[in-house]
Amino acid sequence: MAEVVWTTLKLAGLTTVLLLIAATPIAWWLSRRRAWWKEIVAAITTLPIILPPSVLGFYLLICIAPQSPLMGLLHPFGIRTLAFTFTGLVIGSMVYSLPFAVQPLRNAFEAMGPRPMEVAATLRASPLDAFFTVALPLARRGFLTAAILVFAHTIGEFGVVLMIGGGIPGKTEVISVRIYQQVEALQYGEAHKLAAGVVAFSFAALLAMLLIDRGAERGAP
Amino acid sequence: MIGVEGRFAGSLGGFRLDAEFHLEPTGITALSGASGSGKTTLLRCIAGLTRLPGKLTVGGEVWQDEQVFLPPHRRPVGVVFQEASLFSHLSVRGNLEYGARRAKTVDLDETIELLGLAPLLARSTGALSGGERQRVALGRALVTRPRLLLMDEPLSSLDAGAKAEILPYLERLHRTLAIPLLYISHDAGEIARLADRVLLMAAGKVAPGEAARRGELASLTPAERDALALAALRAGLTP
Numbered sequence: 001m002a003e004v005v006w007t008t009l010k011l012a013g014l015t016t017v018l019l020l021i022a023a024t025p026i027a028w029w030l031s032r033r034r035a036w037w038k039e040i041v042a043a044i045t046t047l048p049i050i051l052p053p054s055v056l057g058f059y060l061l062i063c064i065a066p067q068s069p070l071m072g073l074l075h076p077f078g079i080r081t082l083a084f085t086f087t088g089l090v091i092g093s094m095v096y097s098l099p100f101a102v103q104p105l106r107n108a109f110e111a112m113g114p115r116p117m118e119v120a121a122t123l124r125a126s127p128l129d130a131f132f133t134v135a136l137p138l139a140r141r142g143f144l145t146a147a148i149l150v151f152a153h154t155i156g157e158f159g160v161v162l163m164i165g166g167g168i169p170g171k172t173e174v175i176s177v178r179i180y181q182q183v184e185a186l187q188y189g190e191a192h193k194l195a196a197g198v199v200a201f202s203f204a205a206l207l208a209m210l211l212i213d214r215g216a217e218r219g220a221p
Numbered sequence: 222m223i224g225v226e227g228r229f230a231g232s233l234g235g236f237r238l239d240a241e242f243h244l245e246p247t248g249i250t251a252l253s254g255a256s257g258s259g260k261t262t263l264l265r266c267i268a269g270l271t272r273l274p275g276k277l278t279v280g281g282e283v284w285q286d287e288q289v290f291l292p293p294h295r296r297p298v299g300v301v302f303q304e305a306s307l308f309s310h311l312s313v314r315g316n317l318e319y320g321a322r323r324a325k326t327v328d329l330d331e332t333i334e335l336l337g338l339a340p341l342l343a344r345s346t347g348a349l350s351g352g353e354r355q356r357v358a359l360g361r362a363l364v365t366r367p368r369l370l371l372m373d374e375p376l377s378s379l380d381a382g383a384k385a386e387i388l389p390y391l392e393r394l395h396r397t398l399a400i401p402l403l404y405i406s407h408d409a410g411e412i413a414r415l416a417d418r419v420l421l422m423a424a425g426k427v428a429p430g431e432a433a434r435r436g437e438l439a440s441l442t443p444a445e446r447d448a449l450a451l452a453a454l455r456a457g458l459t460p
Contacts, residue, residue, distance in 0.1 A: 121293035123320030137310040
């Protein structure tokens with residue numbers, strides 16, 4: 001049981017860190033552009049929320065399978081496939097949770113308005129300097145919300161990880177997949193332990209987020 | 222030419238700015254005119270925050286012309302906005318140091334002394350009154366040692382008490398400042414107390430015959446000043 005919990009936490013942790021880094025420029029771009037067609041990009045990044053996990057998993061599997069053009073690019077580096085690997089699982093989880101990172105970050109950047117960046121510019125900060133020293137610190141609540149959401153959502157994912165991970169013990173088997181297998185094998189006692197743990201964790205994550213939002217409304221730092 | 226020479230002409234949305242102006246090397250020039258006349262747009266063009274075609278030289282240095290456009294962070298300009306817009310993630314000292322570090326200013330004491338900021342330094346920006354916030358915003362702009370200071374109705378969001386508290390600091394600043402200061406204001410009282418000269422704007426243009434001496438315009442109501450600006454504009458249009 002420790003092994004499957006470790007795999008799950010490792011997956012959620014890595015996904016959270018990498019996704020926050022990847023989603024930040026997307027969210028920033030979406031928050032600064034005025035053109036209507038940016039919403040096309042916004043819609044694409046939001047798509048994973050409403051797509052059935054099996055659809056997402058199916059396309060992801062095609063993308064990371066040995067014959068895909070994408071994997072063809074990686075052949076020179078000795079990588080033939082990412083299907084049923086932990087790396088593939090991280091990539092899939094990042095796609096699956098993308099909206100949960102982009103949306104809170106975009107909201108945080110939009111709420112700040114253009115003024116802080118303008119002030120920073122008049123104080124001699126270059127745009128990149130101002131982004132790191134003003135925009136990111138002012139959006140810290142958005143980052144916290146995004147981190148909690150992505151971490152919890154990754155722990156909660158099932159369909160995508162089953163399809164592209166295959167549930168290989170010690171490698172790609174995560175808690176949600178283990179619970180499914182235990183229930184299939186009628187090991188209800190074992191399933192209860194893990195399931196209750198997920199409920200408790202998810203509740204704590206949501207409560208933390210609501211308390212953060214509450215603090216934001218009060219304007220506390 | 223010493224001082225500030227500028228001309229901006231261009232459209233922004235439905236608004237057309239066509240403004241030519243000159244600022245003396247020192248002293249406070251009030252920029253007045255009805256709302257929507259383009260005062261803030263002109264100020265943003267000078268700071269480089271809005272880009273319209275034009276020319277701008279400050280103390281002989283070209284900030285903008287046909288070939289050159291210095292981005293705002295490369296212009297030694299100080300800007301105080303209508304709302305103090307302090308960085309809420311930094312303390313008062315952190316706000317002052319933000320610009321000072323980038324402008325490589327070592328000594329903040331003079332500004333801190335001038336504006337009486339010493340007791341505020343350790344506070345968070347959320348714990349300041351409106352007047353204190355604007356004083357910090359002014360100090361933050363000054364420590365970058367700008368060669369031109371721009372203020373966009375810095376007192377308009379303050380109540381009478383806070384205004385009365387901050388005006389003496391602005392008068393002290395006026396006596397010590399060796400750079401031009403462009404000060405947008407509607408308020409006749411503020412203009413009378415602070416301004417050496419007044420520029421009037423109407424419909425995106427600066428009225429010619431600008432350099433009205435202090436007092437002449439200050440005694441007029443805003444409506445009278447706008448009428449004067451319009452009349453001057455019309456006179457300029459029909460030679």
